[in-house]
Structures are given as C-alpha cells and as structure tokens.
Amino acid sequence: MKKDIAIVAYQCKKCGKLHYPFHDRCLSCKGREFDQIKPQGNARLLTFTRIYNLPWGFDQRYLTLGIAEFENGIKAMGQIKADETTALQVGMMMEPSWEPVRVHAGEEVYGLKFAPLS
C-alpha cells in the first residue's frame, strides 16, 4: 500500500509565506504562527544531480537527487528513481512517494522519492 507523504510545510498566518523546513520565525515577516500544510499533487523538477562519491551509509554505485516543487508550492529535496539511461530535465513532472531512502542502525529511514512521469 502506498504510504502518505509524511512531510509538513508551514504557512505563515501573517503573510502567507510557505516554509519547508520549519522556522520559529517567518523568513519574510518574522511571524511566529503557522498553519500546517501537506504537499499536494505531483511535483515539478527544479534541479537535480547524480552523485558517484556517496557518503557513509550508502552502499550503491550512484544516487540521483533533486529538488522539486509540489502543485501547492512546497519545495523539497528527494531521491529520484532513475537509472543512468533515464533522461532527466529541469521542468519535468515527477510523481512523489514516501519510501525508504536509507538504512540507519539497521532501521529503514523513510523519505521523499520522485519518479519521472513520462
């Protein structure tokens, strides 16, 4: 079963600016009260990279990562489900999912993944 995307963004009650991750004071007006907002729909790829020198904890040849913007304006980093033959382009639409992104101390850590929509 597909898991809910467990990220929450914070919209300033005073000026409406959207934040992800959380800040104690709004980055625009310094307001301290926020509404919690869930990401909606698919996401547009803003930038991406494929790295071949991975950090400790990742036992694989490469990792594709990107930042994408959801339909309601939330921007977030995630892993991209694409092999080396997949042609990625800035601006393409991605389907988000909530899946294991690494293993830490024997436990799976969940996070955002994006799959290119053809």
Next chain:
Amino acid sequence: MRDVAIIGAGMIPFGRRDEDTLIEMLAYASLKALDDAGLGDKTVDAVYLGNMGGGIIQHQTSIASSLVDRLNLLPAAAETVENGPASGGSAVKNGLLAVASGYYDFVLVVGGEKMREVTGWRATDFVATMTHPEVEYPYGITLPGMAGMFTRLYMEKYGVTREHLLAVSIKNQEMGTLNPYAHVEMALDREGIFDSPHAVVNNPTAADPLHLYDMCPVSDGAAAIVLCPLEMAKKLPKPPVLIAGFGQATDTHTLQERSDPTDLKAVTLSAQKAFEMAKLKPSDIHVAELHDAFTILEIAESEHVGFFKKGEGGKAAASGKTRLGGQIPINLSGGLKARGHPVGATGVAQVVDLTWQLRHELPKNRQVKNAQNGFSINFGGFGNNVVAFVLRRVEQ
C-alpha cells in the same frame, strides 16, 4: 576600534599527512607564524583555532586548550571556532575583533583539519553533516551534490559552459605545481580530461554536471597568522599587512528555500561589507583568493563579489583575465582546487597566501607585481555562512 595588522604567517604543506596528528599539524603551522612574527619566546594573549571536524574525525574536543598546552602559550585565552568550511575565516574574524577592541594585543589564529585519517566514504559523510539534518542529509546529499544542482541552474541561467569550468581547473592546478604547499602538484592536460575519448575515464562525472577535476581534494593541513595593533606592527621589520575590511553574512540553510538558488546572497553581502569597511572597491583589488571547492564557485564568486558582471565570470576565466598578469588574478596559490581544502584551515590559508602576496615574498611565477590590496572569500555550508576579508599592504 584599533587598526589590526598581520605580523606573522605560516603554513605547512597540505596533502596526506599520515605521519602527523591534528595537534601536531596545528603546532607546526603556529610555530612558523610565531617565528615569522619575530615574537621569540614571548607568549600571545589569545588563540583562536578554526576546526570543523576534530570532534567527529579525531574524536577530540577542546582542541585549542590542547594546542596552547603543547606550544606552552599558557596562560593565553584559547577557543576553537567552528563554522563549517568557513571555520578558518571565522577564527580570523574573532582574532581581528579581539585585537581591534583593545582587549588583546597579540593573538594567534590557526586553522587546521585532518581529513585523510578516514576513508573517502567517511570524509564525504563528515562534510555532509553541515547539510540540513531533517530535509537534506537523510537523502544522501553531499556538498559536491549541492554544487552539482547549483551548477545546473547556473549554467542554464548564465550560460556557463564546461569550457569555462575547465579553464578554472587548468589554471588552478597549474598554479598548484608552483606552490610548494599545494596538495595537488600536477598540471592538467586539456586533451586528457576534456577533448579525447579517454576523458570519460580520466575525468568521470562526479556530481553531474560536475566532473572529477571540478572538485577540490580532501586534504590534511594547517595554517596560522599572528595579529597585533597596526601601531605596534609598524615597529617590526616586516611590512605589516592591515586587515582593512571584513564582512560576514548568512543565508538560508537549504538551497530549496532561496528564491533564486543561483543568487549567493551571503557572498555578495559579506564582500560589500568588507569593501565598505576598507573604503575600497572590487577594481582596487590586485589579487584574490576565492573559495573554489568546486570550479563553478570560483566563477560564481568572482561575479557576486563584483570582479565581473553576472554571466561574465566564466568567459573571464576562459580568456585569462583571472591568471597572473590578467585583470584580477584569482587563486595564484592553486586555490582549494590545488592547494587543497582541509576545511578548518582554508580560511586562514587564504589569508596567509595573501599576506605573502602583499609582502611581495613569493617567487615571480606566482607574485602579483607590486600588489597592494588583496581579497578573500571563505564559503561556509553551501553559501549559508560566508566570511570575506580585504587586506592592504602598509608601507613602513
């Protein structure tokens, strides 16, 4: 506030230093700076030590306390300053303010890092600990990865090409062959890393669109300076180098929250503050050390600090304007790309190299003739905490 001068500068060769501990490297660089300052057996009032990873890599804390004990600088005040890859720049700033305030007269600033003690896998993870712990780090993002995402956007917006990045790699590694303190003393052959079919093997993609030779190495190393009030420095034999201006600025922790991720606001602001304090402008600078952890950063910083207009930095590098004898020589030390990047040492090493430039002590093949004003950028995080300095030669 008092004017503050650099009266001593020292560095040990960067690279892989298996034979030395972190404290030994810091001690060797400190002794070189103290001897250069001609302080003899006198102590200093305070020590500021730039280091990012001693607690993680060496499992050692209170490093500054350990250093003053080893050097017998007791009972000098001592503390470690941590600001990611800008730890060195922040340590210099703390030393500057301590002397400028009138509280201390003689201050030792030293920066160092020992990164080759662990595998590349561990070192990459250590550097990645500066990314956001909840929304970036868990995904496996690395600093080269951040640079790759930034480069893609910068290329699209400003027309930077791989040719432009290559010009930075070739220039800085060429300068590294002339610098006895450089980690990488190997000139690059354009054909071997770009034009020939072998380039795919010799210079593979590291963090798309960046390649292996767009990256700085992982290094061990240390560098140090001694500061005192300018009026006292004028009585010493070597020409004092005035810290004429400094600036520091921060930006959002994550790249995704910047309205324009190609805009390195903290670089622009820190540079503006440094130039304003020094009452100088970018065109007054004769030599610069920029934080080229990735080739794209030398280009982007050269634009953000005002040496070139946005979109002109890559072309300037490719046309030789940033070489010795060009409009504004950048990274004649080889920069992070060739001198190396022991993260806590870098900000201090940049100031050491500029001090040697402004004292006119370098060999002709690296010395800017009659250089009077120098400039540095030490880039912390992915541009979220940046320290800039303007240095000026003072004639006695």
